[in-house]
Amino acid sequence: MEKYIDQGAKDTRSGFGAGLLELGRKNTKVVGLCADLTGSLKMNAFKDEFPDRFFQVGIAEANMMGIAAGLTVGGQIPFTGTFANFSTGRVYDQIRQSIAYSGKNVKICASHSGLTLGEDGATHQILEDIGLMKMLPGMTVINTCDFNQTKAATIAIAEHTGPVYLRFGRPKVPNFTPEDQKFEIGKALLLKEGKDVTIIATGHLVWKALEAADHLAQKNIDAEVINIHTIKPLDIEAILNSITKTSCVVTAEEHQKNGGLGESVAAVLSQHLPTPQQFVAVNDSFGESGKPEELLEKYGLSTTNIVEKAEAVIRRKN
Secondary structure (H helix, E strand, O other), X not given: OOOOOOOOOEEHHHHHHHHHHHHHHHOOOEEEEEOOOOOOOXXXXXXXXXXXXXXXXXXXXXXXXXXXXHHHHOOOEEXXXXXXXXXXXXXXXXXXXXXXXXXXXXXXEEEOOOHHHOOOOOOOOOOOHHHHHHOOOOOEEEEOOOHHXXXXXXXXXXXXXXXXXXXXXXXXXXXXXXXXXXXXXXXXXXXXXXXXXXXXXOOOHHHHHHHHHHHHHXXXXXXXXXXXOEEEOOOHHHHHHHHHHHOOEEEEEEEEOOOOHHHHHHHHHHHHOOOOEEEXXXXXXXXXOOOHHHXXXXXXXXXXXXHHHHHHHHHHHO
């Protein structure tokens, strides 16, 4: 397998901004909408180059979703931008009724997700958004791991017909996936082959899963690492192929344990392949203000936590 190397830390929200700008140059149907957070969502370059295709709606997120739904009727492909908390929790009714139920081709793009939002604290650190969005019929849910993958995903979702929730983040994190990657919605990526334990990770915890695999290798534990960037539709085949081989799994995500990736994987296993599973996720708790890495450590989402859960699930298997 390819050895993944950190090419330098970048924030995933900048990957979204770069992808949106490239899209704007390729596809005149792409329009941007933002709820008074243009700089935070890195939408400035798109706004400056395509002022007639950018709509600053102010602090009116619910209205933004309604406008976006309406724009699709005219054949436009709207990309909405605000924080994940405001992209989902604040506007859930509008998304459900005007976008999901109506099957509108809106791309809901959400930055500042999870604990790594950091100092803004619990009111902004939404940890329930994946669960909220994956339950909506017809909604595609994507959670990218680095700058390059976020840029590629942003470009790819414009070609997908139907509503999409694209989740990314604020902090600079290792950028390790290929710059020229082809992003396939619903297709998991096998990052490292192994035979002893499967680690399935999403978003910012994918790099930590690779780090954990290196630590486990020093203990003669051969971990397989899978990047699940698309939580819905889930790549069931990739999950079952890996776990059939390893017979145990750890899921890792920057989200509540309830409603997240781990729960989706558990549902697959309960139906097809009952298997020992350990969860690296926030355990029914709100976050708090703090440095991103300190918060990941406190809430059990660190590289060390993934290593510990891998060792624990292997013991259960044995």
